[in-house]
Amino acid sequence: MKQEPTIQLCVKVPAHTAEQIKKLAAANNIGVAEQLRQFIERGLSVEGYSQNIDFIASIIRQELMAVYHLEDIKAVVEQQTNRIAKMHMKSGKIDAAAFFLLIKVLMNIAHEGTEDQFDQMLNEAVTLGVDYMQKKDFQINSFLQDTDNLRRLADKL
Numbered sequence: 001m002k003q004e005p006t007i008q009l010c011v012k013v014p015a016h017t018a019e020q021i022k023k024l025a026a027a028n029n030i031g032v033a034e035q036l037r038q039f040i041e042r043g044l045s046v047e048g049y050s051q052n053i054d055f056i057a058s059i060i061r062q063e064l065m066a067v068y069h070l071e072d073i074k075a076v077v078e079q080q081t082n083r084i085a086k087m088h089m090k091s092g093k094i095d096a097a098a099f100f101l102l103i104k105v106l107m108n109i110a111h112e113g114t115e116d117q118f119d120q121m122l123n124e125a126v127t128l129g130v131d132y133m134q135k136k137d138f139q140i141n142s143f144l145q146d147t148d149n150l151r152r153l154a155d156k157l
Contacts, residue, residue, distance in 0.1 A: 011036075121157045128153055 013021070025035035103122065113121075135143060144150070 124157050128157075 021035055022032055025032045028035065030038075107118065132143070
């Protein structure tokens with residue numbers, strides 16, 4: 001195998017850097033020149049690798065854009081978003097219907113108290129509902145599993 005011609009380079013480094021290179025070369029059982037050659041080769045390969053990654057990423061991006069048109073993706077996402085929004089609206093309507101049905105049932109059953117007492121009970125129930133909706137997802141399970149607290153809250157009504 002034909003050996004590639006070499007060129008000598010002179011490089012100045014701070015004293016502490018030179019000491020670190022000497023220690024590393026000694027630990028690797030190689031000379032300082034060989035250690036520097038390895039550093040240079042690694043540095044050049046990393047730079048080449050970085051350029052290759054950017055080039056490959058641009059090719060992948062180009063191919064994806066050729067297959068998946070951005071406007072098509074936006075249309076699908078918008079369609080699904082609209083579908084989810086409509087589902088939430090349906091859920092909200094049925095929740096509101098159940099809420100008002102519950103109020104009507106309670107009005108028919110609760111003839112014992114005054115109208116002011118009923119209004120206070122309704123106001124406190126709405127306040128508890130708003131408080132519940134403001135809880136974070138991670139708080140909901142423990143809140144619902146604390147039956148003693150749920151009973152105390154219901155008794156306040």
